[in-house]
Amino acid sequence: MPYARRSFLSCIAGAFALVLTACAGTPSPPDVRGWTELEQMIVVTTTGWDVDRGTLRRFERARAGADWTQVGAAAPVMIGRAGSAWGIGLHPAQAAGPHKREGDGRAPAGVFALGTAFGYADRVETRLGYRGMTASDYCIDVPDSPLYNRIVDAREVGEQGVAGSTEPMRRDLHADGDARYRLGFVIEHNPQATRAAGSCIFAHLWKTPDTPTAGCTAMAEPVMRQLLGWLDAGRRPVFVLLPEAEYRRVRTDWGLPALQAGSD
Numbered sequence: 001m002p003y004a005r006r007s008f009l010s011c012i013a014g015a016f017a018l019v020l021t022a023c024a025g026t027p028s029p030p031d032v033r034g035w036t037e038l039e040q041m042i043v044v045t046t047t048g049w050d051v052d053r054g055t056l057r058r059f060e061r062a063r064a065g066a067d068w069t070q071v072g073a074a075a076p077v078m079i080g081r082a083g084s085a086w087g088i089g090l091h092p093a094q095a096a097g098p099h100k101r102e103g104d105g106r107a108p109a110g111v112f113a114l115g116t117a118f119g120y121a122d123r124v125e126t127r128l129g130y131r132g133m134t135a136s137d138y139c140i141d142v143p144d145s146p147l148y149n150r151i152v153d154a155r156e157v158g159e160q161g162v163a164g165s166t167e168p169m170r171r172d173l174h175a176d177g178d179a180r181y182r183l184g185f186v187i188e189h190n191p192q193a194t195r196a197a198g199s200c201i202f203a204h205l206w207k208t209p210d211t212p213t214a215g216c217t218a219m220a221e222p223v224m225r226q227l228l229g230w231l232d233a234g235r236r237p238v239f240v241l242l243p244e245a246e247y248r249r250v251r252t253d254w255g256l257p258a259l260q261a262g263s264d
Contacts, residue, residue: 040237068257115186
């Protein structure tokens with residue numbers, strides 16, 4: 001079914017209103033040619049659908065509709081162990097290519113709003129919304145759950161509400177000191193929590209520079225801190241992940257920045 005067209009402003013407003021909804025963005029994506037209000041963009045490109053690593057770049061512009069300028073140097077990232085696949089976000093639905101499913105080990109490809117930043121500390125320097133996670137916070141990756149694709153507190157929803165989830169947000173307490181969620185932010189994939197379409201998609205710290213993820217985008221801590229310090233919810237940031245060939249195919253129509261040779 002084709003997506004309904006909406007203005008970008010109304011979509012982003014709806015996205016940021018969904019507090020602590022992991023990967024929950026807008027109900028229907030806008031016409032990407034109308035994305036004139038964006039002022040910050042994170043771009044991750046890979047060399048193919050089945051590649052588990054990529055390059056992250058930051059872009060900004062001084063005002064809506066101006067040319068994009070790269071900020072700082074490019075950085076390596078790790079993505080899903082099986083590569084990437086079309087996700088559900090702000091971009092139009094795509095027919096060709098793989099499509100994200102729960103448990104497939106692929107990172108969602110497309111254009112996505114950013115949700116809440118999170119971490120183990122009580123406070124972090126960022127102009128995104130932030131929540132320090134506790135031992136009772138979980139992201140629900142159980143497709144049949146009514147809480148699917150949401151970050152919830154077991155103290156509020158009950159132990160049954162988080163039963164079966166493999167995504168405790170305090171992995172240091174539940175997964176032998178795992179530090180990967182010590183800093184991160186939500187990538188708002190699968191906005192309507194479509195059953196089995198993929199859940200709990202984040203940007204977070206990597207375990208090692210060569211360890212892929214189950215579908216998130218992972219990076220070194222200095223890169224993450226730089227991102228969090230730069231991102232500003234008021235500038236309507238989005239996250240873009242695409243194989244290079246797809247990026248070239250949609251770049252003009254979607255109003256994406258040009259990737260200049262030697263910009264690394």
